[in-house]
Amino acid sequence: MRIVAVSLSDIAERAGVSVKTVSGALHGGSARMSDDTRQKVKAIAEELGYVTNLAARGVRQGWLPLVGVVSDGLITSPFATEIVRGLDGAARSAGMAVFAVNHRSGQSIGSVLDEVQQFRPRAVAYAAMYHKDVALPDRLAGAVGVMINCREAAGRVTALVPDEEGGAREIVRYLLVAGRRRIAFINLPGILAGMLREMGFRAALEEAGIDHVGVFPAVRRSVYSDRAPSLVASHVEALLKSGQRPDAILCGNDRVAMEVYAALARAGLRIPDDIAVASFDNQVEIASRLDPPLTTMALPHRAMGRLAMEILLAEQPEPPRLRKLPFHLVERASV
Amino acid sequence: MRIVAVSLSDIAERAGVSVKTVSGALHGGSARMSDDTRQKVKAIAEELGYVTNLAARGVRQGWLPLVGVVSDGLITSPFATEIVRGLDGAARSAGMAVFAVNHRSGQSIGSVLDEVQQFRPRAVAYAAMYHKDVALPDRLAGAVGVMINCREAAGRVTALVPDEEGGAREIVRYLLVAGRRRIAFINLPGILAGMLREMGFRAALEEAGIDHVGVFPAVRRSVYSDRAPSLVASHVEALLKSGQRPDAILCGNDRVAMEVYAALARAGLRIPDDIAVASFDNQVEIASRLDPPLTTMALPHRAMGRLAMEILLAEQPEPPRLRKLPFHLVERASV
DNA sequence: GACTATTGGGTAATCGATCACCCAAGGAGG
DNA sequence: CCTCCTTGGGTGATCGATTACCCAATAGTC
Numbered sequence: 001m002r003i004v005a006v007s008l009s010d011i012a013e014r015a016g017v018s019v020k021t022v023s024g025a026l027h028g029g030s031a032r033m034s035d036d037t038r039q040k041v042k043a044i045a046e047e048l049g050y051v052t053n054l055a056a057r058g059v060r061q062g063w064l065p066l067v068g069v070v071s072d073g074l075i076t077s078p079f080a081t082e083i084v085r086g087l088d089g090a091a092r093s094a095g096m097a098v099f100a101v102n103h104r105s106g107q108s109i110g111s112v113l114d115e116v117q118q119f120r121p122r123a124v125a126y127a128a129m130y131h132k133d134v135a136l137p138d139r140l141a142g143a144v145g146v147m148i149n150c151r152e153a154a155g156r157v158t159a160l161v162p163d164e165e166g167g168a169r170e171i172v173r174y175l176l177v178a179g180r181r182r183i184a185f186i187n188l189p190g191i192l193a194g195m196l197r198e199m200g201f202r203a204a205l206e207e208a209g210i211d212h213v214g215v216f217p218a219v220r221r222s223v224y225s226d227r228a229p230s231l232v233a234s235h236v237e238a239l240l241k242s243g244q245r246p247d248a249i250l251c252g253n254d255r256v257a258m259e260v261y262a263a264l265a266r267a268g269l270r271i272p273d274d275i276a277v278a279s280f281d282n283q284v285e286i287a288s289r290l291d292p293p294l295t296t297m298a299l300p301h302r303a304m305g306r307l308a309m310e311i312l313l314a315e316q317p318e319p320p321r322l323r324k325l326p327f328h329l330v331e332r333a334s335v
Numbered sequence: 336m337r338i339v340a341v342s343l344s345d346i347a348e349r350a351g352v353s354v355k356t357v358s359g360a361l362h363g364g365s366a367r368m369s370d371d372t373r374q375k376v377k378a379i380a381e382e383l384g385y386v387t388n389l390a391a392r393g394v395r396q397g398w399l400p401l402v403g404v405v406s407d408g409l410i411t412s413p414f415a416t417e418i419v420r421g422l423d424g425a426a427r428s429a430g431m432a433v434f435a436v437n438h439r440s441g442q443s444i445g446s447v448l449d450e451v452q453q454f455r456p457r458a459v460a461y462a463a464m465y466h467k468d469v470a471l472p473d474r475l476a477g478a479v480g481v482m483i484n485c486r487e488a489a490g491r492v493t494a495l496v497p498d499e500e501g502g503a504r505e506i507v508r509y510l511l512v513a514g515r516r517r518i519a520f521i522n523l524p525g526i527l528a529g530m531l532r533e534m535g536f537r538a539a540l541e542e543a544g545i546d547h548v549g550v551f552p553a554v555r556r557s558v559y560s561d562r563a564p565s566l567v568a569s570h571v572e573a574l575l576k577s578g579q580r581p582d583a584i585l586c587g588n589d590r591v592a593m594e595v596y597a598a599l600a601r602a603g604l605r606i607p608d609d610i611a612v613a614s615f616d617n618q619v620e621i622a623s624r625l626d627p628p629l630t631t632m633a634l635p636h637r638a639m640g641r642l643a644m645e646i647l648l649a650e651q652p653e654p655p656r657l658r659k660l661p662f663h664l665v666e667r668a669s670v
Numbered sequence: 671g672a673c674t675a676t677t678g679g680g681t682a683a684t685c686g687a688t689c690a691c692c693c694a695a696g697g698a699g700g
Numbered sequence: 701c702c703t704c705c706t707t708g709g710g711t712g713a714t715c716g717a718t719t720a721c722c723c724a725a726t727a728g729t730c
Contacts, residue, residue: 005397005455007686018710023687032707049474051452055393056686059715062340064390064454088437097450099434102423115432117386119399120340139384233626255624258593262626265600286621289590291568291597342716353680358717367677391716394685 006050015044027052058120066099067091067312068116070109070144071127072134073102079283079301083127083148086305094313096122113140123312126150131161131193145312148304151322158311158320160304164193167297167327168200169207171250171278174295176204178335180248180276182213184239186232186260188224188252189217197280201250213246214239218256232256236263248335251279254286257294257334276335280327292333300325341385350379362387393455401434402426402647403451405444405479406462407469408437414618414636418462418483421640429648431457448475458647461485466496466528480647483639486657493646493655495639499528502632502662503535504542506585506613509630511539513670515583515611517548519574521567521595523559523587524552532615536585548581549574553591567591571598583670586614589621592629592669611670615662628667635660 008026012019017037024033025041058064069087071080088098099121103112109126116124124143128134128150135153136144144152147159175183185201188194198215205212216235219228239246251257257279264271271277271292279287282298303325311318343361347354352372359368360376393399404422406415423433434456438447444461451459459478463469463485470488471479479487482494510518520536523529533550540547551570554563574581586592592614599606606612606627614622617633638660646653 005686008688009686019686020688020711021709023689024709027687028689032709034708037708051449053394053455053686054453055390055399055455056715057688058390059388059394059686059717060688062715097434097436097454099432101432114386118389119432120388120390230624255620258621258624259626262596262600265597283620285590285618286593289565289593291594340716343718344716354716355681355718356679358719359679362717363719367679369678372678388716391685392718394687394716395718397685 005053006045006048007053008050011041011045011048011050014048015041017041026050063120063122065096066119066121067096067309068119068121068124069098069100069127069148070103070112070116070124071100071129073104073129079129079281079299080127082299082301083305083308086302086307087125087309088305090306090309090313094309096309096313109134110137110140113143117143125308125312126152126157127308130191131164131196132191145317146308148308149301152320155322156320158318159322160308160311161322161324162193162299162304163324163326164196165200165203166324167280168197168250169204170327170329171280171297172201172204173208174329175248175250175276175278175335176208176210178248178276180335181210182244182246183210183248183250184213184246185215185250186218186235186252186256187215188256189219190222191224193280194224194252197252213242213244218252224252230259232259233263236260237267240267240269246275248276248278251277253281254279254283254294254296257296258286258290261290261294271334278335282330287330287332290334295332295335296330297327298330300327340388341380341383342388343385346376346380346383346385349383350376352376361385398455398457400431401454401456402431402644403454403456403459404433404435404462404483405438405447405451405459406435406464408439408464414464414634415462417634417636418640418643421637421642422460422644423640425641425644425648429644431644431648444469445472445475448478452478460643460647461487461492462643465526466499466531467526480652481643483643484636487655490657491655493653494657495643495646496657496659497528497634497639498659498661499531500535500538501659502615503532503585504539505662505664506615506632507536507539508543509664510583510585510611510613510670511543511545513583513611515670516545517579517581518545518583518585519548519581520550520585521553521570521587521591522550523591524554525557526559528615529559529587532587548577548579553587559587565594567594568598571595572602575602575604581610583611583613586612588616589614589618589629589631592631593621593625596625596629606669613670617665622665622667625669627669630667630670631665632662633665635662 008019008022012022022041025038026045091098101116123145125146125148126144127148132150133153134150141156144157147157151159187198218232219230221228249260251260257277260277269275279296282296287294287296343354343357347357357376360373426433436451458480460481460483461479462483467485468488469485476491479492482492486494522533553567554565556563584595586595592612595612604610614631617631622629622631
């Protein structure tokens with residue numbers, strides 16, 4: 001089960017050359033050497049099944065070709081998908097690997113970051129599952145190169161976040177262009193994303209000179225959570241009974257939309273004919289599987305991942321700033 | 336942004352002792368040394384912000400405290416959640432970190448495994464997104480310690496897979512105990528999990544001396560995929576119109592169940608009063624958010640992860656074998 | 671009081687890869 | 701024929717942590 005590791009000196013011995021020549025032949029593209037020697041060394045390396053020992057190289061260089069990603073449980077969440085894809089793609093083209101470490105509840109940020117630092121990564125990012133503020137201890141603010149999906153409380157680190165407000169404006173405008181005028185919003189209460197989306201929602205309607213038909217919290221608790229008892233069904237029923245029955249319902253996320261679908265089906269209403277439904281997140285397994293498929297603003301997760309890696313690996317560090325990345329509209333059949 | 340790394344010799348110099356003493360004080364619990372010296376060294380290490388350099392230790396030991404997990408895209412799938420949690424929990428208690436590497440389509444298994452081997456991990460696992468067979472090249476069969484959610488084609492590596500057939504038997508028995516007698520199965524066609532679940536489904540009914548009301552494929556393509564056009568709605572409609580209207584529908588997974596819910600709602604039928612619905616996977620965001628919440632057989636993902644790590648880190652390697660892990664029933668309100 | 675354990679801690683080698691520097695052979699130019 | 705430069709490749713130091721081995725001082729024993 002354990003494979004005996006082949007080292008450069010094994011190859012050197014077999015080839016009758018020095019270790020440095022082997023190193024040059026395999027890794028140093030510019031090392032002066034006859035083609036003959038280079039080919040011979042490569043052949044022997046191949047034959048012996050040589051695999052570079054990055055730990056050894058790492059001691060010399062002072063770092064391993066790793067980019068650490070510390071996340072508050074994100075790596076085990078479906079939302080991580082695209083962030084990791086974005087990071088990983090960009091990392092590989094730079095010869096780096098992504099090393100994800102979970103920041104488990106109860107553990108201090110400092111201790112997770114130290115855990116990561118033990119591996120001497122080239123750079124470290126912090127990613128959050130939900131768009132929020134994260135306080136980094138002074139000692140560590142310098143160790144983190146970029147914040148993904150969250151903002152460093154003191155603004156000392158460049159942060160990449162979705163442009164919640166802009167995304168909300170865009171989806172509202174889209175509903176307006178589709179001819180909808182009585183729009184309700186069942187929102188995620190108490191979290192940053194929800195608050196910003198609501199600002200965008202209100203601004204876009206105001207800009208159009210229209211009143212909304214209601215803004216409601218999806219759950220009873222002040223912070224959105226999947227476990228909290230849902231208020232969605234009762235809000236929808238109340239809306240339908242009210243004098244101002246909406247012709248569009250905007251949902252805080254796709255799971256809320258799923259519940260809205262169920263409530264509308266019970267009421268015998270058709271989507272989008274009677275009421276349009278739109279949402280945020282684009283959680284594909286849900287959005288594409290609903291009937292009709294859900295029109296939703298996709299979070300810029302992959303773009304955040306890609307951009308994060310570019311920033312981390314950049315030669316010239318930029319001054320820290322907040323970068324808002326645009327959502328993009330995924331048009332399906334629910335509007 | 337880059338933190339200047341503190342080494343043992345920095346501490347040694349500051350403390351006026353040798354490097355070996357520092358090493359012993361910080362890492363070698365059993366090294367002979369006065370408590371005085373040990374405390375002094377620890378204090379200085381703390382003060383300077385020392386973080387162990389695992390790369391350096393790794394050169395000496397021949398391996399890094401990493402467990403590589405190669406997966407066919409699993410790490411970016413919601414199903415990875417629990418596997419990684421299981422792996423990670425067990426790894427941490429052993430002082431190891433999980434290093435996940437994506438096996439991207441188009442890349443050979445050999446090249447991904449080599450990528451991982453560069454980091455000299457203590458052990459390597461291969462994990463699959465869907466329960467299936469994976470062919471490992473001869474050269475590499477010895478490098479992988481355990482297969483998770485898949486079987487090595489030639490059986491040379493211990494494999495941990497869900498007990499699909501047993502899980503299907505259990506959920507069918509549960510439906511029978513609940514008094515259901517006319518059970519239909521809308522299954523995932525063409526994949527191993529689906530075939531095994533169907534065997535269990537048929538066996539449990541046969542054991543009870545009952546006929547099923549129909550077994551249908553969820554999609555038109557021979558291999559289940561989210562993109563394939565869904566047949567669920569039409570199957571449900573056909574079932575309801577048939578003389579043998581079912582009193583329970585078993586679904587290949589929670590997404591299929593989601594579509595069954597929608598079709599039943601359109602038909603004005605109540606769950607579970609008119610028809611019970613049960614399923615496989617326990618994809619929590621869906622199963623717990625449906626109305627009524629979905630009764631489903633949870634995949635033993637976390638258990639597979641935990642057991643995998645135990646096997647990987649075991650002193651004595653076991654002979655390779657196939658281990659089927661039991662599903663567990665998550666009772667909610669749909670039966 | 672001399673002799674042996676025991677304790678506290680230093681020295682130097684080692685892991686594998688890299689790199690600055692040196693050396694030898696051979697060709698070009700004067 | 702001598703010097704200079706280029707090419708091909710070796711020597712030895714280095715990165716940081718660990719470890720086998722050694723040495724000095726102290727404590728304990730007869």
